[in-house]
Amino acid sequence: MGTSLKLTHTPLPASPAPDPNHADCRGVASVLSRVGDKWSVFVIMMLGDGPKRFNELKRMINGISQRMLTLTLRGLERDGLVTRTIFPTIPPRVDYELTDLGRGLQQPVMALGQWAIEHQEQIAAARTRFDERNEP
Numbered sequence: 001m002g003t004s005l006k007l008t009h010t011p012l013p014a015s016p017a018p019d020p021n022h023a024d025c026r027g028v029a030s031v032l033s034r035v036g037d038k039w040s041v042f043v044i045m046m047l048g049d050g051p052k053r054f055n056e057l058k059r060m061i062n063g064i065s066q067r068m069l070t071l072t073l074r075g076l077e078r079d080g081l082v083t084r085t086i087f088p089t090i091p092p093r094v095d096y097e098l099t100d101l102g103r104g105l106q107q108p109v110m111a112l113g114q115w116a117i118e119h120q121e122q123i124a125a126a127r128t129r130f131d132e133r134n135e136p
Contacts, residue, residue, distance in 0.1 A: 035105060039069070040072055040076060043082070045106075051095040053096075
């Protein structure tokens with residue numbers, strides 16, 4: 001004798017309306033994912049004192065690949081934080097510079113970067129303690 005399955009419909013309550021106080025969370029999350037990305041933070045910090053060329057940025061940001069720098073600059077440009085200016089020379093010269101919007105972000109990003117520099121040893125020590133307590 002086999003098992004018989006009968007399809008049934010179970011009504012579910014309607015989803016509650018989104019809380020109007022949190023309606024912009026997705027938009028804010030999207031912005032924070034861009035400006036909170038480690039490479040974006042470095043690029044914004046490096047552009048803080050004026051325009052830079054691509055290779056200059058690449059040399060200044062230790063560990064970033066050419067592809068990642070390209071993607072980061074494109075994303076920052078798309079979000080209106082960086083401008084890309086092409087000069088008609090041979091070879092073409094391309095400069096990247098913070099926009100007014102990007103310069104407005106410079107102070108909080110610099111503060112975050114400075115905080116990370118000042119506390120990296122404490123964080124490394126905390127990670128070591130945590131890992132030692134939680135080893136299998």
